[in-house]
Amino acid sequence: MITFLKRFLIGRPLKSTALGEQKLNKKKALAILSSDALSSVAYGPEQMLIVLGTISAAAFWYSIPIAMGVLVLLTALILSYRQIIFAYPQGGGAYVVSKENLGTYPGLIAGGSLLVDYILTVAVSVSSGADAITSAFPSLxxxxxxxxxxxxxxxxxxxxxxVTESASIMAYPVYLFVLALIILIGTGLYNILMGNVPAELHAPLGTPIAGISLFLLLRAFSSGSSALTGVEAISNAIPNFKSPAASNAAKTLVAMGTILAFMFSGIVVLAYYYGISHRAEVTAVSQIAEQIFGRNAIYYFIQGTTALVLILAANTGYSAFPLLAVNLAKDKFIPRMFTMRGDRLGYSNGIIILGVLSIVLIYIFGGDTEQLIPLYAIGVFIPFTLSQTGMMVKWLREKPTGWIQRFVINTVGALISFIVTMVFFLTKFTQVWPVLIFLPLLLLLFHRIHKHYEAVADQLRITSCEPGMRIEGNVIILPVAGITNVVLNSLDYARSLSPQQIIAVYVPFEREDELAFEEKWKKFQPNVRLVTLYTPYRSILQPLTKFINTVQWKAAESNHKVTVIIPQFIPKKGWQNILHNQSSLLLRAHLLFRKDVIVTTVPYRLKK
Incomplete structure (x- = not known):
């Protein structure tokens, strides 16, 4: 049943030779890897309005120059990540750049921040999509x-x-969303140029505003910069592109930046001219669309595609998170399971973990996008800063042809990203403080995992292993709970290993049971030694462990190994296991960590 359900949901397994068929062309890659960045125009401009609205609606004109500053940062990021794509075509983005140029721990900070950011990408995108749905249908x-x-x-x-199947499905909603925004922005700008928008809806540009400050403007700028989250995803996912991967990734990045710049600036301009303010129950895009078209078919088309692309924008996280996890796992900082491909050739462990953690975040924050976005943005601007600083170090160290221009680009991007990061910490500390606790804990976890893998490798390496003890024989300990076919089956196996040194062990809880079992055993297997370990405390593990310790100590003196054979019967139906005590499983789990004790399970399969 489980196998059938898995095949129905996921599909039949693919051969490893089909991996090349799972690569993306530029059109599909633009949809699947840019959906996060493109969809952020649905909430990025609104974040600026929230900050400016704390002064007055008249302060909304500042959104225009602030948006210009965001576009400067976007340009610097696009140019910077284009350089990263060609410099590091194997992918890895900010993690690889920071690790190679700034050191292991800056790399881990970038990598850890991005792992958390991609989890937040899913949570924010889907929560924003749910907001768009509830804006159109408040009853939900x-x-x-x-x-x-x-x-x-x-x-x-x-x-x-x-990857290919998800990209094929998700390409259409992304391009429909771009079309919907072009219709919205084009119609809105036409109305503005034709004088169809009342001037009283907005304050004139340059209107003096009491209470405005540089600090508040920087806060609005950092909030608006949340529209740039997802820009780095393409540089992390270069291996997903068809050959030539680096060239195709660079072209896709430029196309994404161009579309993002147009849509972001268009929404900001429309929000200003139409006097849009923040309303908790209705998104800014919904307000703009309603003012321009009313609640007609075009409005619902815009809201529907916006909701859909915001939800599907989560797919950027699903594309980039597993690949980043692979890089970290190869460097032994997270579990190796993240390097394993699933039935459909995707890194399914990373995909499943990402989905589970995203659901946890959505539940904890109640799907509140406004609470999630600051954490989301800070999680991406830390890697922005580190990756561009790393590229600065790379150009200074290598000094290739034209390095000064590249160095300037990265310096501008690094400075602006650093300023945005600091402003987030200063202005939204109550929302982003968990980063200061979580990141150090994540680095500690990376360190402990890496230390474990290094210790395992050192002990498994033949040249450094301790010389093995010469084994002269084998002492078999066979725990028994009764006289059954299960025990007989295990005894036959034990005799094949060491017919002369088998010790059956029975742990009774009552003296009467002890005497009765000894009599039965003499008739059943008179040639096999039986040891009974009476315990009034109804515990099998404690007396059995003490006995194994004694035997193991004596066996070591004569270079003998101790093997514990655990009989276990297997019910015909899997669900029937819950009807039986799993004492064999508990015993095996307890003994597996014992030094110099070999544990063997001998199954006996029931037929009905």
């Missing part, structure tokens, strides 16, 4: 968390089916 507001969780599950399943 109380079910927002459930809606978000269901969409995460669906996207997780879709990604488990493979």
């Amino acid at each position: 507001l109380e079910h927002k968390v459930i809606i978000a969780v269901v969409f995460v599950i669906l996207i997780t399943i879709l990604n488990l089916r493979g």
Whole structure:
């Protein structure tokens, strides 16, 4: 049943030779890897309005120069990550750049931040999509968390089916969203140029505003910069591109930056001219669309594609998170399981972990996008700063042809990214403080995992292993719970290993049971030694462990190994296991960590 359900949801397994078929062309890559960045125009401009609205609606004109500053940062990031793509075509983005140029720990800070950021990408994108749905249908507001969780599950399943299949499905909504925004921005700008927008809806540019400060403007700038999250995803996912991967990735990055710049600036201009303000229950894009078109078919087309692309923007995280996890796992900083490909050739462990952690975040924050976005943005601007600083070090060290221009580009990007990061910490500390606790804990976890892998490698390496003890014989300990076919089956196996040194061990809880069992055993197997370990405390593990210790100590004197054979019967139906005590499993789990004791399970399969 489970296998059938898995095949129905995920599809049949693919051969490893089909890996090349799972690569993306530029059109599909633009949809699947840019959806996060492109969809952020649905909430990035609104974040600026939230900050400026704390002064007055008249302060909204500052969104225009602030947006110009965001576009400067976007340009610097696009040019910088284009350089990263060609310098590090193997992928890895900020993690690889920071590790190679700034050192291991800066690299881990970048990598850890991005892992968390991609989890937040899914949570923020799906929560924002749920916001767009509830804006159009307010009656669904109380079910927002459930809606978000269901969409995460669906996207997780879709990604488990493979990169190409998910890209084919998700390409259409992304391009429909771009078309919807072009229609919205084009119509809105036409109305503005034709004088159809009342001037009283907005304060004139340059209007003096009491209470405005540089600190507040920087805060609005950092909030608006949340629209740039996802820009780095393409540099992390270069291995997903068809050959020539680096060239195709660079072209896709430039195309994404161009579209993002147009849509971001267009939404900011429309929000200013139409006097849009922040409303908790209705998004800014929804307000703009309603003012321009009313609640007609075009409005619902815009809201529908916006909701869909915001939800599918989570797919950027599903594309980049597993590949980043592979790089970290190869460097032994996270579990090796992240390097394993699933039935459909995707890194399914990374996909599943990402989905589960995203659902946890959505549940904890109640799907509140405004609470998630600061953490989301800080998680990406730390790697922005580190990666561009790393590229500065690379150009200074290598000094290739034209390095000064590249160095300037990275310096500008690094400075602006650093300023945005600091402003986030200063202005939204109450929302982003968990980063200061979580990142050090994540680095400690990376360190402990790496230390474990290094210790394992050192001990497994033949040249450094301790010389093995010469084994002269084998002492078999066979725990028994009765006289059954299960015990007989295990005894036959024990005799094949060491017919002369088998010790059956029985642990009774009552003296009467002890005497009765000894009599039965003499008739059943008179040639096999039986040891009974009476215990009034109803514990099998403690007396059995003490006995094994005694035998192991004596066996070591004569270079003998101790093997504990655990009989276990297997029910015909898997669910029937819950009807039986799993004492064999507990015993095996307890003994597996014992030094110089070999544990063997001998199964006896029931037929009915």
